[in-house]
Amino acid sequence: MADESVPELTPKARRILESASKLFYEKGIHAVGVDTVALDAGVTKKTLYERFGSKDGLVMEYLKDRDRRWRAFRDKKLASAGHSRAEQLSAAFDASASWSKASGGKGCSMVNAHAEFSDRSHPVFAVIAEQKREMLDLFRRILATDGQADERLVEAIMLLHEGALVADGIGIGTDPFDVGRDVALEMLKHPG
Numbered sequence: 001m002a003d004e005s006v007p008e009l010t011p012k013a014r015r016i017l018e019s020a021s022k023l024f025y026e027k028g029i030h031a032v033g034v035d036t037v038a039l040d041a042g043v044t045k046k047t048l049y050e051r052f053g054s055k056d057g058l059v060m061e062y063l064k065d066r067d068r069r070w071r072a073f074r075d076k077k078l079a080s081a082g083h084s085r086a087e088q089l090s091a092a093f094d095a096s097a098s099w100s101k102a103s104g105g106k107g108c109s110m111v112n113a114h115a116e117f118s119d120r121s122h123p124v125f126a127v128i129a130e131q132k133r134e135m136l137d138l139f140r141r142i143l144a145t146d147g148q149a150d151e152r153l154v155e156a157i158m159l160l161h162e163g164a165l166v167a168d169g170i171g172i173g174t175d176p177f178d179v180g181r182d183v184a185l186e187m188l189k190h191p192g
Contacts, residue, residue, distance in 0.1 A: 007061070013051040015041040020062050025109055029059055029116050056124060059113070063127045066109050071134075073099055086185055088142045093161065093181035100168050100177070107169020111162070135161065143188070153191050157184045 009017065019041035023032045034055050038045045052058040074095040081091035106112070110128045117124040136158050143149040143157070164180035167173045 010051065012041070012043050012047055016043060016048050016051055016058070017061060017065055020058050021066065024059070024062055025066075025103070025106055025112070029113060034058070056122075059117075059124050060127050063109065063113055063124070063131070067127075067131045067134075070099060074138075085142055085145075086188060089139075089157070089184055089188060090181055092138065092142065093164065093177050093184065096161065096165065097168070097175075097177035100165070105168065105171070108165040111165060111169065132162075150191055153187060156187060160184050 016037060020032075020037045023037060023040060034045055034048055037058070038048045041048070048058065052061060074092065077095035077098070078088060078091050081087045100107075103109075110131045113124060114128050117128065119125060120129075136154065139157050139161070140149045140151075140154045143154055160180040160183055164176040167176035173179060
């Protein structure tokens with residue numbers, strides 16, 4: 001995310017965002033209207049629009065907020081793991097598995113949002129793409145040796161991670177994050 005600062009939200013705006021987060025994740029963004037979000041948050045539509053400008057503004061803040069919370073969760077897991085590339089890589093996959101389980105297993109909010117906002121010119125798409133670029137950068141940092149990382153290995157591990165997110169959200173496979181992690185660790189041992 002370009003702007004990593006946490007916006008100052010009024011109590012009503014916080015309630016709106018919490019309601020939107022719950023409803024958008026559980027039911028889908030296009031399936032939930034602003035009337036439903038306002039009713040769930042106990043505010044008027046006017047208040048919702050005053051705080052977020054539009055439904056797209058609310059959607060972007062929902063995704064940014066979810067990304068901020070994900071990064072804090074993930075970074076805590078990474079900080080408590082060992083410092084080797086294998087330990088950090090394992091921690092990244094394990095953090096995603098834990099986050100997914102705690103979130104209810106509906107899949108990655110960014111992947112889900114992309115299914116609804118695939119137009120690359122839409123402002124919501126930019127938020128989604130930035131979160132995925134940040135994950136790619138995370139794997140690049142983890143895999144860097146002497147400041148350099150094998151880009152094909154970075155991309156391959158990112159694809160394993162994204163595949164695990166999608167498979168877990170759909171409910172296929174026995175444990176997609178374990179499989180993805182194990183394959184990533186094998187690739188780390190035997191690159192190329």
